[in-house]
Amino acid sequence: MRRWGETARRIAATTRTSEKTRLLAEALARLAPDELAPAATWFTGRPFPESDQRSTGLGWATIAEVATRLAGVPPAAIGAAYDRSSDLGTAVGEVLAGRPEPPDPAASPSIRDVADAFAAIEAASGTAAKGAILESLLARCDAATATAIAKILAGELRIGLREGLLEAAIARAFDRPLADVQWAGMLTGDVGEVAVLARDDRLAGARLRLFHPLRFMLASPAEDAAAIIARLGPVAWVEDKYDGIRAQLHRQGDDVRIWSRDLNEIGGQFPEVVAAAAGLAWDGILDGELLAIRDGTVLPFLALQKRLGRKAPPDRLLAEVPVAFVAFDALALGSRASEVEPLLRRPLAERRARLEALELPLAAPGRLALSHVESVDSIDGLEEAFARARARRNEGLMVKDPASSYSPGRRGYGWLKMKKALATLDCVVVGVEVGHGKRHGVLSDYTFAVRDEATGGLATIGKAYTGLTDAEIAEMTAWFEAHTIRRLGRYRVVEPSVVVEVAFDVIQRSGRHASGFALRFPRIVRLRTDKSAADVDTLATVATLWRELQAGAEHLVTMTVTRSGLAPVGKAQE
Ligand code: AMP
DSSP states (O other): OHHHHHHHHHHHHOOOHHHHHHHHHHHHHTSOHHHHHHHHHHTTTOSSOTTOOOOOOOOHHHHHHHHHHHHTOOTHHHHHHHHHHSOHHHHHHHHHHTOSSOOOGGGOOOHHHHHHHHHHHHHSOSHHHHHHHHHHHHTTSOHHHHHHHHHHHHTOOOSSOOHHHHHHHHHHHHTOOHHHHHHHHHHHOOHHHHHHHHHTTOGGGOOOOSSSOOOOOEEEEOOOHHHHHHHHOSOEEEEEOOOSEEEEEEEETTEEEEEETTSOBOGGGOHHHHHHHHTSSOEEEEEEEEEEEETTEEOOHHHHHTTTTOSSOOHHHHHHSOEEEEEEEEEEEESSGGGOEEOTTSOHHHHHHHHHHTOHHHHSTTTEEEBOEEEEOSHHHHHHHHHHHHHTTOSEEEEEOTTOOOOTTOEEEEEEEEEOOOOOEEEEEEEEEEOSGGGTTSEEEEEEEEEOTTTSSEEEEEEEEOOOOHHHHHHHHHHHHHTEEEEETTEEEEOTTOEEEEEOSEEEEOSSSTTSEEEESOEEEEEOTTOOGGGSOBHHHHHHHHHHHHHHHHHGGGEEEETTEEEEHHHHHO
């Protein structure tokens, strides 16, 4: 394990991708057969493979507590170390480096020992039992190895390794085509297994495994109908851009699970959808959007929001805000688990035909639906479709190339999104914090406010990581350092004079901020050096925008689920 940690450090120390790949390929090639799978998996920064449902259940607090106990230092010591690096693994190493009696190097654990300890931690119940296993593992490690282990457990390796690079290293280590490694990785969701298959020259034998989320295909932005037709023409498909939650539904037998766009499992929040999908006659993976729909009409996002984060929602809430899954793609289908066939490389037109053949709206009325598709073949046709979608108060359109394959995790040109940006708000920065990850040394998290004209004071409305360039962040960090009024732990109250333009998706009523409003998906678009704190937007403007958005959301209610899909009421009767 010491060697694994050393490799990780050497990979972190170089910024050159080719060098990272070379180091990793060499390390993978020299691992013993039973070490390859876990060691490769850990390079993704997680203790178990992505497709593995297990997690160690160890929180950061337990890891920190174990480290301070082992080192015989007060609990606050790790907080101070963490403040210096913003990295739990580094903080653990720093604390353990001060142990009065360093462990015997001969006792240093092997990769197998660590893998066994991770499995034992997962299997143990209760924080105390889990912590005790970790403690006996870390007791045998030098500080650097403990750092590596803590980083894996915290899920934050931070050595600048993307999954693509790991796949490239596997291809290189065992001299296999990269495309074969990538395809096997996507099907299995298990780099450890892929490394073993590559080593044994069995990549072609990789089978699709359900119940690990595939990355979502994303759309590239496009404003201009002419450019879209030029790119996707002669015929493009358009779908309304629904304002719900992107979701991937897996089913096999009566086991149904749903993942969100950030690959978290969210099925528990939507029991009615899970129950409806459980009774059907196919196995596979569908891509779609979760929407709140009552009596066949789509409710505003604000209604759906009441359901978010509510595991096992009470019956009252299920009745108030019923949710449906509107499918727009089929990523894999089959009639029995053994026959589930990946469809990602098939054209959208074929995937859609397979999806429609499932007759979801009939099989699970009101719970599973199909997106409404139209095809357009001219600039005018596309503009009209966009205007109709906007008139229905949708965000815009998704324009899709019927010949395109499904590219997981890519923002390609197979799908284009056509939408009009909402108004932005000019806000003043009132507080800052150091960021995480590659932004850990800089003040990159901004809390911002608008002006409350009633009191003349400022009212906070949101917090966001900056979308500024590294140079701007460095410059602003120096400025904020010099203009800190007060430090409250990691948070600094700063002189309110820097104005930023903030984009967002929706304004919501919320008690989280002093303004009484919050922004959904706030993004800092740019610094407004041309503005001062006196020029920022007012609470009255925010309230007006909020009212307009509410009115818009109500128009969304004019959609209904029909047999052929989710369509605007008027359109369906045309
Ligand atoms: P954006 O979040 O602006 O990048 O837009 C992409 C998102 O639009 C996806 O993640 C989906 O949640 C959402 N979306 C809404 N309707 C559709 C649709 N018909 N096809 C694909 N994505 C859609």
